[in-house]
Amino acid sequence: xxxxxFGYIVDMLVFALLVSxxxxxxxxxxxxxxxxxxxxxxASLAQSTLRSLQNSTVNQFGGFEYRLGAFGFELxxxxxxxxxxRELNHKSLAQLLAEDALLNLRVEAAGADLTLLRPNQDMDExxxxxxxxxxxxxxxxxxxxxxxxxxxPINLEFARVHFETxxxxxxxxxxxxxxxxxxxxxxxxxxxLIQRIEEVLGIDLFGLKLEACPILEVTLELWSR
Amino acid sequence: xxxxxxEDLFLxxxxxxxxxxxxxxxxxxxxxxAERRNASEDFDLALDIAEQLRxxxxxxxxxxxxxxxLSHERLENYSQILAMQGINLRVEVGTFEGELLFAxxxxxxxxxxxxxPPVGVSFPVVVAExxxxxxxxxxxxEVWRN
Numbered sequence: 001x002x003x004x005x006f007g008y009i010v011d012m013l014v015f016a017l018l019v020s021x022x023x024x025x026x027x028x029x030x031x032x033x034x035x036x037x038x039x040x041x042x043a044s045l046a047q048s049t050l051r052s053l054q055n056s057t058v059n060q061f062g063g064f065e066y067r068l069g070a071f072g073f074e075l076x077x078x079x080x081x082x083x084x085x086r087e088l089n090h091k092s093l094a095q096l097l098a099e100d101a102l103l104n105l106r107v108e109a110a111g112a113d114l115t116l117l118r119p120n121q122d123m124d125e126x127x128x129x130x131x132x133x134x135x136x137x138x139x140x141x142x143x144x145x146x147x148x149x150x151x152x153p154i155n156l157e158f159a160r161v162h163f164e165t166x167x168x169x170x171x172x173x174x175x176x177x178x179x180x181x182x183x184x185x186x187x188x189x190x191x192x193l194i195q196r197i198e199e200v201l202g203i204d205l206f207g208l209k210l211e212a213c214p215i216l217e218v219t220l221e222l223w224s225r
Numbered sequence: 226x227x228x229x230x231x232e233d234l235f236l237x238x239x240x241x242x243x244x245x246x247x248x249x250x251x252x253x254x255x256x257x258x259a260e261r262r263n264a265s266e267d268f269d270l271a272l273d274i275a276e277q278l279r280x281x282x283x284x285x286x287x288x289x290x291x292x293x294x295l296s297h298e299r300l301e302n303y304s305q306i307l308a309m310q311g312i313n314l315r316v317e318v319g320t321f322e323g324e325l326l327f328a329x330x331x332x333x334x335x336x337x338x339x340x341x342p343p344v345g346v347s348f349p350v351v352v353a354e355x356x357x358x359x360x361x362x363x364x365x366x367e368v369w370r371n
Binding site for chain 2 (some may be wrong): 008015023029041052117
């Protein structure tokens with residue numbers, strides 16, 4: 001082979017190397033960040049889901065009823081009969097969550113949860129099941145999720161009164177994509193909320209000048225799978 | 226360079242063949258890159274349109290966010306605005322189990338849209354029905370360019 005021919009082969013190899021580099025760069029380059037797209041879609045889906053909780057009535061998700069009870073036992077006394085049963089099918093999921101927050105306030109003293117007489121405790125458990133099935137259906141396996149609802153804690157000298165609940169499906173969760181929050185009004189004014197706390201604690205809080213915020217903060221996090 | 230039947234001509238053929246292979250591979254890589262970029266832009270467009278429909282075009286008369294009022298007339302007007310920009314729109318509302326309850330707009334044809342495939346997004350909405358009742362549904366928006 002002539003010397004020139006050898007030079008051409010070297011030129012070809014350099015050319016091939018440059019083209020291969022260009023191909024690799026193009027293959028690796030992503031015009032947009034796929035994570036940013038997922039995050040944007042997830043945020044939109046989370047907003048839609050929270051609005052759906054506000055507007056969907058419970059009867060679309062199989063209805064909701066519970067029985068009044070105490071210390072985890074239902075009132076099944078014949079005298080009480082059906083009057084202990086509450087059917088709330090006409091309410092929205094968000095309304096039920098707000099009602100649950102008001103009826104099932106928790107009291108913490110010295111870091112421990114005090115078990116108080118909670119006639120609506122059954123509501124708390126059944127509502128969590130209902131919300132789980134509703135969220136499974138609405139989010140439809142697209143993302144993993146965590147719904148967290150909490151009220152602003154009311155700190156007394158001897159105890160802390162608040163409501164907090166969490167419904168989650170994080171079994172396949174990898175990365176948190178978004179967190180959207182909505183504020184719900186509790187079905188009570190500030191005065192009524194303080195009265196409710198007095199009922200829960202069984203004491204008069206008149207002299208304490210408490211400031212209770214009747215707002216429930218509901219946060220929905222979506223996680224990639 | 227003097228060509229002769231033999232080594233040099235063979236070398237030229239190999240060189241031309243190699244150049245052709247590499248140029249084809251480069252063109253294919255660029256095409257894939259452009260396709261990904263277009264898909265991403267179309268996804269953003271579909272999401273923008275879906276959010277506009279959910280937040281403005283189909284909001285009920287009482288203005289309650291998240292509660293939609295399905296209207297062929299409003300969707301037709303909005304589709305016409307998009308059509309002027311060369312964008313086609315199809316809206317579907319169905320149950321979570323997949324039953325179709327409402328549809329507006331032409332169906333996309335996979336053969337016609339070979340170079341601009343349709344992109345869709347879907348999310349849950351609550352649709353207002355007669356007598357004040359409402360139904361939670363899956364709202365799907367599909368867009369593609371002419």
